[in-house]
Amino acid sequence: MELTWIAVFLCLGGVTGFAAGLFGIGGGGIMVPILALIFVALGVDDGDVMHMALGTSMAAIIPTAVASLRAHNRRNAVHWKAVSALAPGALVGTFAGTFLATWLPSEPLAVFFAVFMSYVAVQMILNRKPQPSRQLPGPWGMTSVGTGIGGISALVAIGGGTMTVPFLTWCNVRLQTAIGTSAxxxxxxxxxxxxGYFVNGLPVRGLPEYTVGYIFWPAVLAIAAVSVLTAPLGARLAHKLPVSTLKKLFALLLIGLAIQMLRTVLG
Structure with missing residues (x-):
């Protein structure tokens, strides 16, 4: 593994961690298009590029999510009842979604990623206000929402923040608390x-060295080493910025990621 690529992964970890803390996203939205570009440059087979980017991103999100969660929890910005209601469905939906994602070719996954991100960005820019009386749904409703968030997260390798944050704010949860809960x-x-990506990638042959399943471990370790340091910095800024500014930054981030993904995979 060339030192140049390690340096790229370290820089990616710094940006990913900061964005994870700032927006409550896992960082997959940033990592997936960039990792796809890197894997193309490393000569990975076209049919495996997106699946490796998705699996590697999911693995790298784990330490980033822990660091972001701890930072937001210190500011009492995590709605733990919502977390416990969403998590079971999210687990099931995510694991099941990895099987669908590994069956689909790269191009449809890239298009789905771009369309979904653009849709969420438009909703944030429009800044539609929820009805004052709207609250979080009951247990079955939360489980269903969690399953949907998990399934879509598996398809685009995100921590769910691009869906969890808009959903919670739609239910009148304060934006900073929605970000912490999403983390x-x-x-x-x-x-x-x-x-899921680890299991689905085990039978695949011809992947790069240091790849187990669909997870490229040099990238995971390098990204995680820096992201755990920058995630608390992003969380600190999230509690200082005005809500309107946060929403606009979130929308711009999503649009940029959608464009980059299409350019990388569809070329």
């Missing part, structure tokens, strides 16, 4: 997703 929900999603 907590992202941890079980990342664990289930990483395990």
């Amino acid at each position: 907590a929900v992202g941890l079980p999603i990342a664990c289930a997703g990483a395990f």
Whole structure:
């Protein structure tokens, strides 16, 4: 493994960790398009590029999510009842989604990623206000939402923040608390997703050295080494910025990621 690529992974970890803390996302939205670009440059077979990017991203999200969760929890910005209600469905949905993702070719996954991210960005820019009376749904409703978030997260290798944050704010949860809660929900999603891609990639031959399943471990270790340091910095800033500014930054991030993914995979 060339030192140049290690340096790239370290830089990616710094950016990913900061964004994870700032927006409550796992960081997969940033990692997947960049990892896909790197794996293409490393000569990975076209049919395996997206699956390796997805699996590696999910594994790298785990330590990032832990660091982000701890930082937000210190500021009492985690809605633990919502976490416990969403997590079971998210686990099941994420693990099941990895099997669908590994069956699909790279191009449809890239298009799905871009369309979904763009949709969420538009919703954030429009800044539609929820009805004042709207609250979180009951146990079955939360489980269903968690399953949906987990399934989509597996398809695009995100910690769920791009869905969890808008959903919670739609239910009148304060934005900073929604971000902290999303970071907590992202941890079980990342664990289930990483395990799913690990299992699905084991039979595949011809992957790069140091790859186990669909997880490229040099990238995971380098990204995690820096992301755990920068995630608390992002969380600190999230509690200082105005809500309107946070929403605009979130939307711009998603649009940029969607464009980069299409450019990388569809070329």
